[in-house]
Amino acid sequence: MKKILLILLLISIPTFAFAQRAVDIPKDKVLTDAERVTVQDELGRKIFVGMLPYKNDYVDRYDRGTVKFNFEKGHRFDGEEAYKVQNYSLHKVIIPDGTTIKGMNFSQKVAHTNSITGDNLTFIDCNLTNVELNPTWTLINSNFTQNRRSIIIKEGINYEVYEVEKDGVFVEVDRTILGVEQP
Amino acid sequence: MVFLLKLIVPFLVLSNPNLAYANPAIATMVWEVRTAGSNDNGGCYDSTAATTDYSVQDTAQLTLTDLATSGIGITSLTSATGGFTAAMVGNCIQIKSGTNDTPGFYKVTVYTDTNTVTLDRAPDDGVGGVSSGTGSLGGALAHPDKADSYLNYNAGNIIYIKAGTYTGTAWSLNTSSDGGNGTPIVFEGYNTTRGDQPHDGSRPIFDGESTLADVLWTSGANGVAFFNLVFTGGTNKGIKITSSSSNKLVFFNVRSHNNGSDGVFNEATAYFIGCELDNNGSDGFVIQNDRTSMFFYSYIHNNTDAGVYSISGGVPNVINSIFSTNGSSGLDTANHYFNYIVNSIAWNNTTNGIKTNPSGRNDILIHHIYNNIIEDNGTYGISFGDTDFFHYEDFNSFSNNTTANILNGAWGGDNDVLENAGITATDWGLNAGSAMIDAGLDPGTFDSSINIFYNIGLDQANPDAVGACVGSVIFR
Numbered sequence: 001m002k003k004i005l006l007i008l009l010l011i012s013i014p015t016f017a018f019a020q021r022a023v024d025i026p027k028d029k030v031l032t033d034a035e036r037v038t039v040q041d042e043l044g045r046k047i048f049v050g051m052l053p054y055k056n057d058y059v060d061r062y063d064r065g066t067v068k069f070n071f072e073k074g075h076r077f078d079g080e081e082a083y084k085v086q087n088y089s090l091h092k093v094i095i096p097d098g099t100t101i102k103g104m105n106f107s108q109k110v111a112h113t114n115s116i117t118g119d120n121l122t123f124i125d126c127n128l129t130n131v132e133l134n135p136t137w138t139l140i141n142s143n144f145t146q147n148r149r150s151i152i153i154k155e156g157i158n159y160e161v162y163e164v165e166k167d168g169v170f171v172e173v174d175r176t177i178l179g180v181e182q183p
Numbered sequence: 184m185v186f187l188l189k190l191i192v193p194f195l196v197l198s199n200p201n202l203a204y205a206n207p208a209i210a211t212m213v214w215e216v217r218t219a220g221s222n223d224n225g226g227c228y229d230s231t232a233a234t235t236d237y238s239v240q241d242t243a244q245l246t247l248t249d250l251a252t253s254g255i256g257i258t259s260l261t262s263a264t265g266g267f268t269a270a271m272v273g274n275c276i277q278i279k280s281g282t283n284d285t286p287g288f289y290k291v292t293v294y295t296d297t298n299t300v301t302l303d304r305a306p307d308d309g310v311g312g313v314s315s316g317t318g319s320l321g322g323a324l325a326h327p328d329k330a331d332s333y334l335n336y337n338a339g340n341i342i343y344i345k346a347g348t349y350t351g352t353a354w355s356l357n358t359s360s361d362g363g364n365g366t367p368i369v370f371e372g373y374n375t376t377r378g379d380q381p382h383d384g385s386r387p388i389f390d391g392e393s394t395l396a397d398v399l400w401t402s403g404a405n406g407v408a409f410f411n412l413v414f415t416g417g418t419n420k421g422i423k424i425t426s427s428s429s430n431k432l433v434f435f436n437v438r439s440h441n442n443g444s445d446g447v448f449n450e451a452t453a454y455f456i457g458c459e460l461d462n463n464g465s466d467g468f469v470i471q472n473d474r475t476s477m478f479f480y481s482y483i484h485n486n487t488d489a490g491v492y493s494i495s496g497g498v499p500n501v502i503n504s505i506f507s508t509n510g511s512s513g514l515d516t517a518n519h520y521f522n523y524i525v526n527s528i529a530w531n532n533t534t535n536g537i538k539t540n541p542s543g544r545n546d547i548l549i550h551h552i553y554n555n556i557i558e559d560n561g562t563y564g565i566s567f568g569d570t571d572f573f574h575y576e577d578f579n580s581f582s583n584n585t586t587a588n589i590l591n592g593a594w595g596g597d598n599d600v601l602e603n604a605g606i607t608a609t610d611w612g613l614n615a616g617s618a619m620i621d622a623g624l625d626p627g628t629f630d631s632s633i634n635i636f637y638n639i640g641l642d643q644a645n646p647d648a649v650g651a652c653v654g655s656v657i658f659r
Contacts, residue, residue, distance in 0.1 A: 044585040045561035048508055049531045050608070061510070061533060074609030084608045087462070087485040087508045105441075105462040107487040127441040129464035129487075144393050145418040145443035145464065162444060164396065164418040173396040174419050174444070177471075177495065 025056040050085040066092040111146040205287035210339030215323040218347035224322030225275040232273020237321025250316030265297040281316030339366035362406025372411035391416035397423040405430035417442040426451040470497030489515040512538045523551040536560040540568030550574040554623035556640040558582035567591040578624040612642040
């Protein structure tokens with residue numbers, strides 16, 4: 001009887017080891033391939049198809065955690081080759097030094113977010129809104145706006161105030177009446 | 184009295200920008216805009232004139248500094264220097280400055296001799312005859328909206344915009360004239376020849392260069408169509424449409440991307456056909472003010488927030504379009520409703536594929552959703568935020584939506600396909616053997632005498648080579 005229990009215990013050990021949960025992985029640890037699969041599976045489609053988690057640091061939809069740049073390519077309708085993952089907005093991303101990137105979105109919610117790691121990168125036709133820029137980067141036809149939003153109530157109406165940084169100062173450029181969003 | 188007029192008229196001219204520059208009220212006027220043009224040039228030509236169109240060149244054909252008329256209300260324009268020719272009839276001369284002039288664009292209607300032509304209207308300001316007038320005939324403008332004033336285009340006018348990158352000036356379209364039935368005001372981009380329908384990078388590009396707030400802003404424009412243009416680099420919106428009435432606009436083959444906030448902010452009734460709204464720092468498209476926006480054959484993707492978002496009212500309807508890889512919902516009518524979404528794709532959006540909440544709008548039958556691929560979304564495939572309304576969905580495919588395919592139910596669904604369509608970010612087509620082939624709702628679904636086949640999704644090709652192919656994809 002004891003032998004049978006021992007055998008069952010031994011069989012169950014690898015099962016426990018395999019069933020690792022993302023919550024058990026430290027947030028600042030660089031993920032192994034197996035851990036990346038675990039994190040990917042638990043996040044599901046909270047992150048885009050093709051994202052490669054680098055750390056287990058997803059917070060919420062505005063801070064989606066650190067990922068590696070995915071170099072996998074496909075072909076568009078017009079036959080042009082393109083990276084399959086093109087929207088890294090609200091993620092932190094690790095990009096190999098010297099990489100040239102075209103037509104991608106790296107926008108962040110908060111101005112001057114240190115979201116891209118990599119030197120001597122070239123961004124062509126990319127959106128770098130609210131990304132803290134690295135002086136070694138080359139920007140071609142890319143947007144580097146720094147902005148911030150706030151809500152004010154005036155005469156009972158909710159407004160979103162949109163400000164853009166100019167010469168180090170945030171200046172209001174737009175004001176939108178907000179609706180009352182339903183749950 | 185004359186003294187008083189001299190005081191009052193300049194004040195009126197300066198205080199009313201629509202008076203500051205006057206244009207010929209001619210429906211057949213065609214304008215030319217080029218990066219190498221000048222806002223001092225003549226810029227326009229009456230397409231009914233069988234002469235030479237001097238606007239289709241970078242520089243003016245004739246520039247004079249001694250233009251004159253003999254008195255108030257006189258349309259005969261003279262120049263001692265001269266240089267007028269018979270071929271100039273039908274072309275515009277822009278009178279930029281002078282004594283007693285009303286700056287504006289005037290059409291040459293009659294050629295008398297090298298020193299004299301007749302204009303479509305008197306160029307004076309009502310105070311006296313023009314003297315020492317400076318003007319240029321022919322040559323393209325440098326921007327569709329002159330930097331120093333407003334251009335009032337007229338119904339039927341076509342403004343051709345040649346490919347190139349337009350920077351430094353926001354496009355503020357404040358035309359007070361409406362386009363008419365069959366005579367819209369058309370802004371049409373071209374690459375090398377008018378009408379050549381450019382695409383991708385061969386379209387004219389209006390670039391805010393991370394400096395201009397709204398790259399195109401129009402307030403009150405109505406009956407206006409925009410063809411073959413790109414708007415990018417705004418610190419705020421790529422296209423901002425403000426309106427207090429149900430003005431109607433059409434965008435065809437227009438892209439708005441890489442803007443700091445939304446790709447398009449819309450308060451008018453607007454139709455987007457073959458358009459691309461992508462990589463914007465907030466939503467791809469925002470609609471409010473209870474207006475209707477239609478998306479046909481459009482691609483709304485890679486935006487930081489929703490693909491389409493309704494702030495406070497606004498009704499988006501969708502045919503043959505893609506909402507993919509947006510950082511919130513693909514299409515989110517947070518506080519309102521839509522009428523229909525047909526043969527489209529909501530894929531890989533981090534919250535809902537389609538979300539709606541028509542609170543308080545029980546006056547209408549709403550939400551018809553057919554023939555769509557809805558998969559790989561972060562929460563629900565379709566989230567109906569309200570259970571009190573008439574939702575109908577069927578003949579759609581659902582797969583791998585993280586929370587569930589549908590929240591709060593709907594009628595229909597008997598013919599849904601619960602399989603993965605196999606699409607990717609770069610390939611929206613169906614593979615051979617796909618369960619989506621001929622699985623869509625069409626007139627032949629319930630009547631076998633009608634030999635017609637529709638796939639679920641956007642791709643109407645038939646890799647199985649069974650039956651006819653209909654509705655081939657037209658894209659960008």
